[in-house]
Amino acid sequence: MELRNLRYFLAVAEQGGFTAAAEQLHIAQPAVSMAIRKLEQQLELPLFDRQERQVRLTSEGEVLVRHARRILQAVQDAEREMRELHTLERGEVRVGIPSMLGSYYFPPILMAFRHRYPGIRLEVVEAGTRKLQQMIHRGEIDMGVIVSDTPPEELETHRFLQAQMMAILPVDHPLAAADNISYDAFFAEELVLFKEGYFHREVIDRISHEAGVTPNIGFETNLIPLIKQIVSHGYGITTLLEMVVIDDPSLVAIPFATPVWLDLSLAWRKGHHLSRANQTFVDLVLEQARPVQGR
Template sequence: MDLRSLRYFLAVAEQGGFTAAAERLHIAQPAVSMAIRKLEQTLDLQLFDRQERRVRLTDEGEVLARHARHILQAVNDAERELHELHGLSRGEVRVGIPSMLGSYYFPPILMAFRQRYPGIRLEVVEAGTRKLQQMIHQGDIDMGVIVTDTPPDDLETHSFLRDQMMAILPRDHPLAHADNVSYDAFFAEELVLFKEGYFHREVIDRISREAGVTPHIGFEANLIPLIKQIVSHGYGITTLLAMVVADDPTLVARPFSPPVWLDLSLAWRRGHRLSRANQTFVDLVLEQATHRRDG
């Protein structure tokens, strides 16, 4: 029993005859008769009562017709959904992004994606990079942004941004007039930092261990507007990407000496085939990254 036979069978049942069914199907009438005869032989059942001029379904035929309608409808639905996905009119993207990038780097990308593919549902999860890796493994998100200084072997990564972590200072801070900020000078200050698990906190923890110092952490917060307010009022300094304070006249970004570079990538489970919607999102992120570098 194949789909073509079921389509021919339903056409005969709905048209009430083999000739009318053949006309609707745009095929020769003998082909319809042969397909129905083969279907009856396969099932070892009589599906039509042919004693009258207008053929009618037998009881067995009625049962098959009910199931055939469901089967063909399901096939049609599947074909339509696959066609829609191919055309990117439907689908879902679940991406995890740390708050710093989610607030200052990704909004134009997310809006561009939404404008191009309004039928695709976009779910954005905010979390630290370590949490995002865990969520990728658990299947809670399709992909996430991670730091790829030491990329995990079980994740496939595509780099989209290389940027410096900067010391962020009030404009009237003595270090604000320096060309750069040494690690010793930075760690001599009271610090405002993200909580553990976020990439910018991990960078500071790593540098402090390498320098053999214990940071003076006055505030821990994951709310970037709060961090900026605390720093601008002189209650500590922090480290962020320069894009975060680019439009804030009360804050100054200065590079570290030696500089601290971050390589950020989109990551997903290695060996996991991305859906067309997810692959399209990755392509857009990489496309925007290329435009950013070239611009």
């Protein structure tokens, strides 16, 4: 099988049609159709069920999709590793980071990496931890930050930070001077939360389930500055890592009566050989890791 034909086949499968695939690949649609016909003739199997304008994978096509993704990703990995084999003057690191850490933990690390290795292209993707796991699996990023309490079996993880989620309140809130806050007291308030898929939201969903309550969600947004403004003006409370509000005099961070600790790790596909550029980035993150805090 030719790699080009596999690439065209995967594009049709993912885009749901020959025309859409051709547009994505920036080639003429007949070239895509010809490649698929050649692949089907070579395999002596139908890969797509063509009904009027709808194109769907056959069961045989679904099997080939899984292999095609692995094959094309392996080729891409090999090409990148060969380019980077002898030097770190070139290369690429694609890393996914949740917005909270991307804004308040990683900037010094990213700048230090860029300063040490100016020839390496650094692509940073912001997304929730669940989305990042999917992107790692699909090969869209090389690695990502996940909460590693229950890491997926297909990922290799290396912890770099253990941090406590805190209840965040305005300084004039009645509970602002408390040593800690109970789940009951927290969930009695109107909440400002991230959208689903982010570890910030998953913490709330988990502890609300354990407490047997339904959160009273007044605002949903992934914009941290907006969350802080809403809370500081008294329109709700939230949970964040303490690092997010440590320099904000309008907000206070209070631990939960039952502390909520998070183990944050860098993760990549298990069995995947990291390129030199990626391994160098991992080494820097672990080198700069904050000491593990006691529970």
